[in-house]
Amino acid sequence: MNRNHKKAWLYLLPALLFLIFFMVYPLIDVFIYSAEEGFNFASQSYFGVGLYNFSYVLHDPYFLQAVQNTIILVIITVPVSTGLALLISLGLSSIKPLRDLYQTIYFLPYVTNTLAVGLVFMILFQPTEYTDGLVNMVIEFFGGSAVDFIDGPYWAKMFVLCFYTVWIVLPFKILVLTSALASVNPDYYKAARVDGTPKWRVFTKITLPMISPMIFYLVITGFIGAFKAYSDAVALFGTDLNAAGMNTIVGYVYDMLYGDSGGYPSYASAAAIILFAIVLTVTCINLLVSSRKISR
C-alpha cells in the first residue's frame, strides 16, 4: 500500500514538476505582481503592497474598451457559432451523397493558419486604392455605399471580428456535434417513427436532449475561448489594437507586458486576474445552468 503510493508519486513526479514550474509558480507570481505597487522592471523594486494596480487598470480607458470588445465578441459569437454549427451538423447528418466531401470542406478552417485567414479576410473586407474589396463590391451592387471594415466605423470592425471568430471556431463545433448526432442510438428515432412523431418534435424532444451535454460543453469552452481572443484581432487589425479600438483583454495584457507602451507587469497581472475572475464567474454560471438542464 505505502510502497504503491511512493511508486505512484514517482510516476507523477515529471508531470508534477512541469506543472509546478510552468503553471503553479507563474500563477502565484501573477498574484504577487498584481499586488506590488509601482514595480520597476529595471531595478526589480516596488514601493508598497496594495490594490492600486487594479484601480489603475479599471480606470484605464483602453482596458474598458478591451473589456467591452471582449464581452460583445463573447455574447455574439458563442450563440451564433453554436447555433450555426448545430444547423450545419444536422444538415450533414441528414444527407448521404457527398457527405465526406462536405465534412472536409467544413473542416478546412480548422487546419488553416490564423494569419492566412486574416489575410483573406483583409482582401475580402478592406478597401484599398485599387479596389473596394469583394464584400463592398457586393454591397455596392445592391445599391449600398462602401464601408471600410478594417479601418472604418466601430460596428463594421466589430462585425468583421465576430464574423471571423465564428468562421474560425465553426469546424471544431461541427466536428463535435456531428459525432454527437451520430452517437444517438437509431432505435430512438425508429421508436419515434413508429409512434408517428413529427420531425420538429423528434428534434426538440429526442435529438436535442440527447446531445445537450455536448452542446453545453461547446458553450462553456466557447465562452472561455472567446474571452481569451487575441490573435484573431491581430490578424485582422494589426498589432496596434489600442489605436484601432479593437483590443481585447488578453491583447491588453500583452500590450502592458511587451507592447510599445509596455513594461508594466503589475498592470498586466492585474488585468489578467480580472479576466480570470470574469471567466471563472461565467463558467460557474454555465455549469450551474447545465447541471440543472441535463438531469440525465
Added chain:
Amino acid sequence: MKIMLKNLTKKFPGRSRKHPEDVIAVNDFTCEIPDGELVGLLGPSGCGKSTTLNMICGLEDASSGSIFFGDENVTALAPELRGVGMVFQNYALYPHLNVFKNIQFPLENLKGKERLSKGDMKSRVLEAARLVQIEDLLDRKPRELSGGQQQRVAIARALVKMPRVLLLDEPLSNLDARLRLQTREEIRKIQKKTGITTVFVTHDQEEAMSICDRIAVMNHGVLMQEGRPQDVYDNPANLFVARFLGTPPINVFHGTVRDETLFLNQAPVLKVKGVSDQDVIVGIRPEGFLLKSDGPLRCHLERIEVMGRDVSIVSTHSACTGTSLRSIISSESRVDTAAAEVCFSLKPGKVFLFSAKTEERISFEIPGQPLSKGE
C-alpha cells in the same frame, strides 16, 4: 387483427463494388397469423427474422410481396398509420423523460380527430401502467429501473396507443436468466389479457416454444416451418427445424434404408414402412431412447448425468454425426455405470428420417411395435 404475409421479400443492395450482388434477407415469406395469437419468429441470428418484423412494422419497405392487417393492405403504409406498437431490443426508452412521460410520448403525437385531452392521456397512461404493473414507478427515470422494469415500460409505451398489432424484437435478450423466465410469463399474461395479435422475434427456441401459440422457424430468409410449437417439434419439416428445436438437441446419424428397415452402420435398428431404399439422415430426440439390454442400438457408454427426475446418458456411436449422443431416460431405469456398452431400442415417433440429399423429411408409417421383441 389477423396478419397475412404474402410472398414477402426483402433485398438489400450489395454492400460494395466487390460484393455487388443483392443480399436477400427475406425470401418469399408467406404466412398467416391468426387474430389474437402470440406468434414467435424463430431462427438463428442473421436469418431475417428481425427484417421480417421491421417490414410488418413498416420500418423497412418490402422489396416485393404484401402485408395485410385483416383485409387492409398495409404494405405501402407508413409505420404510424399501421397501428402497430413496437418494443425494441434495447427498449429505446428516452433517458431524459420519466416513465410517465415515456409512456405518454406516443399519445402526444396524435393530431386532429385523434387528439386527446390532458386528462384522457393521463388515464390512458395509468391504464397501460397498471396493465404491466408499474404504477408505482411513474416518476422514475429509465436508468433508475431494472432491466425487467424497463422492459415493462417499453411494453406499456407500445400498448398505450391501443395498437392493432404488437411487435417485440428480441424482448428478453437483455435480461438475466431468472428474469427472462419471469418476463416471458409476464408477456404471455399481458398478451392474453389484451388479446392483441403479437409477433415476437427470438433466437431462443425454448423461449418461443414455452409462450407462443404458434412459431415460425426461419433460416437464411426462408420460412422453414410454421405451426403450433408442439406440432412443429413432433413433426419437423426438415433437418434444420429438427435440429433447431429442442434442448438437449436432437441426435443425428447417417443411416441407410433397405427393405423398409433402417440401418445404422449395417445394424438394423427400426422398421420404417413405406420408405424406399436410400441413404438417409436420421434424427432421434433424446427422449426417443429406451434402455433395453437386447436393444438394437448398441452404443459405447461415456458417462451418466443424473439430473433428479431424469437420467441423461452420454454415449458414442460410430454413425452419429456429433461427437457423442445424449439420451434422456426416466431415473427409475437402472443403468450399469460400469458397463462399456449401453443398448437402446427406439420410440418410432421420436425418430425422424431426412433425405440425405435435400434434408427434407421422409415420413414412414409407424408400426405397432418397435423392431425388437416386446417392450
